[in-house]
Amino acid sequence: MIGTFPRIPSGCAISGMMSKKGRRMNGEAVIKSIALMHDRSNGLGGGFAAYGIYPDFKNHYAFHILYSSKQNRIDTETYLKDKFIVDRCEPIPTRNVDNITDPPIIWRYFLLVDGKSLYDNAGQPVDERDYVVEAVMYINNCLDGAFVISSGKNMGAFKGVGYPEDIGRFFCLEDYEAYIWTSHGRFPTNTPGWWGGAHPFCLLDWSVVHNGEISSYGINKRYLEMFNYRCELQTDTEVVAYFVDLLHRKQGIPLELTCKILAAPFWQEIDRMEPEQRAVYTAIRQVYGSALLNGPFSFIIANSRAMIGLNDRIKLRPMTVGIKDDMVYMASEESAIREICPDLDEVWTAEAGEPVIAELEEGVEV
Amino acid sequence: MRIDARGMYYRDLNKMIHQAVKNGETEIVLDNVNGQRYIGTGINEKVRITVNGVPGNDLAAFMNGPEITVYANAQDGIGNTMNDGTVVVHGGAGDVLGYAMRGGKIFIKGNVGYRVGIHMKEYQDRVPAIVVGGTAGDFFGEYMAGGILVVLGLNRKPGDPLTGDYLGTGMHGGIIYLRGEVERYKLGKEVEVFELNEEDEKKLQPFLEEYCAHFGFELEEVLSVPFCKLLPVSKRPYGRLYAY
Amino acid sequence: MSVYLPAEFNVQIDHTLCRRCRRCVAECGFGTLSFKGDKVVADHKKCVACQRCVSTCPEAAINVVKNPLAYKENHHWTPEHIKNLHKQAATGGMLLTGGGNDKVYKSYFDHMVLDACQVTNPSIDPLREPMELRTYLGSKPDSLEFRYSENGEYKLKTKLNPQVKLDTPIVFSAMSYGAISLNAHKALASAAKECGILYNTGEGGLHKELYCYGENTIVQVASGRFGVNQEYLNRAAVVEIKCGQGAKPGIGGHLPGEKVNREVSQTRMIPEGSDAISPAPHHDIYSIEDLAQLIYAIKEATGYEKPVSVKIAAVHNVAAIASGIARAGADIIYLDGFRGGTGAAPTIIRDNVGIPIEIALAAVDDRLRKEGIRNKVSIIASGGIRSSADMAKAIALGADAVAVGTAALIAMGCRLCQKCYTGSCSWGIATQRPELVRRLNPDKAAQCLINMIRGWSLELKEILGALGVNAVESLRGSRERLRGIGLNETELNILGIKPAGR
Numbered sequence A: 001m002i003g004t005f006p007r008i009p010s011g012c013a014i015s016g017m018m019s020k021k022g023r024r025m026n027g028e029a030v031i032k033s034i035a036l037m038h039d040r041s042n043g044l045g046g047g048f049a050a051y052g053i054y055p056d057f058k059n060h061y062a063f064h065i066l067y068s069s070k071q072n073r074i075d076t077e078t079y080l081k082d083k084f085i086v087d088r089c090e091p092i093p094t095r096n097v098d099n100i101t102d103p104p105i106i107w108r109y110f111l112l113v114d115g116k117s118l119y120d121n122a123g124q125p126v127d128e129r130d131y132v133v134e135a136v137m138y139i140n141n142c143l144d145g146a147f148v149i150s151s152g153k154n155m156g157a158f159k160g161v162g163y164p165e166d167i168g169r170f171f172c173l174e175d176y177e178a179y180i181w182t183s184h185g186r187f188p189t190n191t192p193g194w195w196g197g198a199h200p201f202c203l204l205d206w207s208v209v210h211n212g213e214i215s216s217y218g219i220n221k222r223y224l225e226m227f228n229y230r231c232e233l234q235t236d237t238e239v240v241a242y243f244v245d246l247l248h249r250k251q252g253i254p255l256e257l258t259c260k261i262l263a264a265p266f267w268q269e270i271d272r273m274e275p276e277q278r279a280v281y282t283a284i285r286q287v288y289g290s291a292l293l294n295g296p297f298s299f300i301i302a303n304s305r306a307m308i309g310l311n312d313r314i315k316l317r318p319m320t321v322g323i324k325d326d327m328v329y330m331a332s333e334e335s336a337i338r339e340i341c342p343d344l345d346e347v348w349t350a351e352a353g354e355p356v357i358a359e360l361e362e363g364v365e366v
Numbered sequence B: 001m002r003i004d005a006r007g008m009y010y011r012d013l014n015k016m017i018h019q020a021v022k023n024g025e026t027e028i029v030l031d032n033v034n035g036q037r038y039i040g041t042g043i044n045e046k047v048r049i050t051v052n053g054v055p056g057n058d059l060a061a062f063m064n065g066p067e068i069t070v071y072a073n074a075q076d077g078i079g080n081t082m083n084d085g086t087v088v089v090h091g092g093a094g095d096v097l098g099y100a101m102r103g104g105k106i107f108i109k110g111n112v113g114y115r116v117g118i119h120m121k122e123y124q125d126r127v128p129a130i131v132v133g134g135t136a137g138d139f140f141g142e143y144m145a146g147g148i149l150v151v152l153g154l155n156r157k158p159g160d161p162l163t164g165d166y167l168g169t170g171m172h173g174g175i176i177y178l179r180g181e182v183e184r185y186k187l188g189k190e191v192e193v194f195e196l197n198e199e200d201e202k203k204l205q206p207f208l209e210e211y212c213a214h215f216g217f218e219l220e221e222v223l224s225v226p227f228c229k230l231l232p233v234s235k236r237p238y239g240r241l242y243a244y
Numbered sequence C: 001m002s003v004y005l006p007a008e009f010n011v012q013i014d015h016t017l018c019r020r021c022r023r024c025v026a027e028c029g030f031g032t033l034s035f036k037g038d039k040v041v042a043d044h045k046k047c048v049a050c051q052r053c054v055s056t057c058p059e060a061a062i063n064v065v066k067n068p069l070a071y072k073e074n075h076h077w078t079p080e081h082i083k084n085l086h087k088q089a090a091t092g093g094m095l096l097t098g099g100g101n102d103k104v105y106k107s108y109f110d111h112m113v114l115d116a117c118q119v120t121n122p123s124i125d126p127l128r129e130p131m132e133l134r135t136y137l138g139s140k141p142d143s144l145e146f147r148y149s150e151n152g153e154y155k156l157k158t159k160l161n162p163q164v165k166l167d168t169p170i171v172f173s174a175m176s177y178g179a180i181s182l183n184a185h186k187a188l189a190s191a192a193k194e195c196g197i198l199y200n201t202g203e204g205g206l207h208k209e210l211y212c213y214g215e216n217t218i219v220q221v222a223s224g225r226f227g228v229n230q231e232y233l234n235r236a237a238v239v240e241i242k243c244g245q246g247a248k249p250g251i252g253g254h255l256p257g258e259k260v261n262r263e264v265s266q267t268r269m270i271p272e273g274s275d276a277i278s279p280a281p282h283h284d285i286y287s288i289e290d291l292a293q294l295i296y297a298i299k300e301a302t303g304y305e306k307p308v309s310v311k312i313a314a315v316h317n318v319a320a321i322a323s324g325i326a327r328a329g330a331d332i333i334y335l336d337g338f339r340g341g342t343g344a345a346p347t348i349i350r351d352n353v354g355i356p357i358e359i360a361l362a363a364v365d366d367r368l369r370k371e372g373i374r375n376k377v378s379i380i381a382s383g384g385i386r387s388s389a390d391m392a393k394a395i396a397l398g399a400d401a402v403a404v405g406t407a408a409l410i411a412m413g414c415r416l417c418q419k420c421y422t423g424s425c426s427w428g429i430a431t432q433r434p435e436l437v438r439r440l441n442p443d444k445a446a447q448c449l450i451n452m453i454r455g456w457s458l459e460l461k462e463i464l465g466a467l468g469v470n471a472v473e474s475l476r477g478s479r480e481r482l483r484g485i486g487l488n489e490t491e492l493n494i495l496g497i498k499p500a501g502r
């Protein structure tokens, strides 16, 4: 158990970049971009998600886990060995950085699921990804001093307490190559001093970085609990990751409409739509009212094939999108994009509630 | 039109019946019915529906017009809140027959269960009626507020009582006609036994004739035993229940 | 005998101000006032403090005060107990009352406070930015399916169960024609239409003059089945099976014959002057599977086009009952707490049976969520909702909408004298006496209701704005936005809220 944390409001900076051709780039650029927005964070949290970093293990679930103590690690590894085939395990390389103090023990594991495990007590087949989600939930909620910060294939999260640029150097991100990078600088309004609380928040290959607060958190959480997601972290970001998992992965709702559930159009707009579209959005509001994210937010959500920028429906948080050749950039401020790509083909500010979806080009294998 | 209802879910069967009625069918025969509920519900036309097999609960619930004939026993809740139409059952029927029925007629050849005719009510020209050929269970005509209930007790086994206990309990309107006598202890506190007058006979006769016509009984045979009737003693049985 | 009981109230008439117009004599529905010799005199014992005379006297010459006569102080044997015992000794009957439970049980609404945004998230200005209160009642699926069409748009594949729209999450509670007057019903119906909400016929049938408000009508199917026929069902937007009422859980109804005049008799479809008795249970529901049978009988009768609501009183085991109702196929569960009003109920039942709506609602919403079936039903909460604050708190606890009965009556003029069962309501509401009914102008009363709904809706928008959300669904079930004050741990636990300061 990581214990229950009181809910901590926070403000933030976010930045993301993606090559639609699947070209991989090291972490220098994304660090530079998020560092420019230094003043939007306060040194109490920074983090990154990177896709494509483990090409040699691309069919393995890569678990990045934070531990409070060696004993916690040993206990967790016993659990992992019981549930998975552990093909490799190692500490995640870090370097000493002045401003980063008191880090936890940080390990990574490359795991496969034995097909024989994929049956529940009643002998019914279990979806492999549900199996992995359950293991993540179990470790985070039931095992002492262990916290899975990412669990997807060929991707990973790197995060901790500190300014994002310091966290980036701490994790030696210049040594990783990814075709999607997202990053986050955090401004929490008090100090839990806990590394797991930083962004991104990940589940399977979903990652979410987030700026702003969700005022509807209370009902979003209770709604997710109905579908067996446990929101122990008390962060809005966690809720978003679970929503995309539930709506897109489990219920098969297209990404675009998933975004339209989270930032639904106003009734006034729906009432003016053509009948068929009106039916779609009326049903969305009727059925998924409890999944509406209300309050100020901008997110960058990513999975292994897409990076999505989404703002709340009355645009209370900023988000700029830039395009250059096969590159797509999204950030809280335009300057954070210009810093790493001064010469953009196109740049615009995202509209309220309108998702910007960047996907790998068709046929690109990663 | 014939429909083979074997293995059909009630919702599908009723959808077919409703569609047939919409298409102008006036005669619908349902074969191999077994347990399908709500047959006749939601139909406002005067169509004839023949049910071969045991229909499910709530046959003719909220029904408003059709004439349903059942060639088997029927279950509970027939004619629930029925408004108009006729139900003829060539067999027995279960509990709570004709609950809150406000119009139409129900003829049951054999025995019926508990709480039959409960809260039946009449209004102006709408006078619901139930004729039971056999015997009836307890709470017959409970809360009855209007309409006509008849129990004939034909083909009774020796020792079988005509009706159960608490007969007409809470009754505050309508008439119950019984063929034969009734023990006083069976009566609810709100009713009293009376002899039939001429008007009663006029009222009763057509129902008896119709019963005989449906099930092939001789009217003389039915009339060979004298009837009595139960009436509520007060329209206000609960007047003195409250302090001021 | 009543003779021995002192008057509860004293009617004070200032004869120097009184201009002898005798209006008060006519206005009092309870026959308290008469003109004797050259002045108005009061038979104080008859006065129920309905304030009609006070409000209508053109000279403001009348005041009604509590009779200062004291019983010897006794915390156990309160004056009410003493009075009631005398009444029963004189009559041997049950005590009757109207209105809702007025005893000093804890009001949980008064021990909960709402949140607001400060700095870390913004509050929203509801007067200038969109603020959505629209609410749909009906059973929702767990998920939707879409299909991608040739023209590059997503189309809806899932067929939803019927949904009924409310422009604001309020409905008027069930009050039957018979218990209240036709003018009161007309006011409720036309106000519902104007506000885009629903009113509820109660169990007394639907008067022909109200057929035109069908889209805004919940019709009840109660145990007495009064006025229930195909037409009645077809006219409605929602059909409600009434299993219970918060003011008298487990108790049937009884409209005495003297209130069944020609009009009431037509609507109820029973002869004039006969008692209209609603049995305590539905005699076709002795168990939960029977409820399912009746729900589907109604759905069959209405072509699966209307949501079916089931109204129950909040009782101890309400969570399990609600779960059964949801599984039996109901689209809406209407929970009525023990503060809910009534036209007539035994006082002993009204004041001692049932549980508060706040507790019942929290327990039901929790249970349905634990079982993963909260989407299956909408919840309407009622029973003592007095203000938009109570409404907002009920919504935060998990209600889709609230129902208001007593509040609506008060908006129409009711002074809560609780004498509804006498049929003498001076305000023309709970009466069938033509001279009294006439004084309630349906258009004016409707305007009062519209005003009240408007006021509450504006206030709810302010509350949502302060909470930093712009749609009511973001408050619904969001107990995180409530905190308890002066509640013990068990109570907090049941309500699913934290204490203030956490």
Ligand code: SF4
Residues within 6 Å of the ligand: C011, C027, C028, C029, C030, C031, C032, C033, C046, C047, C048, C049, C050, C051, C052, C053, C054, C064, C426
């Ligand atoms: S009108 Fe009301 S307040 Fe006035 S005397 Fe009559 S009962 Fe009392």
Ligand code: SF4
Residues within 6 Å of the ligand: C050, C098, C099, C409, C413, C414, C415, C416, C417, C418, C419, C420, C421, C424, C425, C426, C427, C428, C429, C430
């Ligand atoms: S409705 Fe009339 S009788 Fe009933 S409490 Fe209000 S004022 Fe009194």
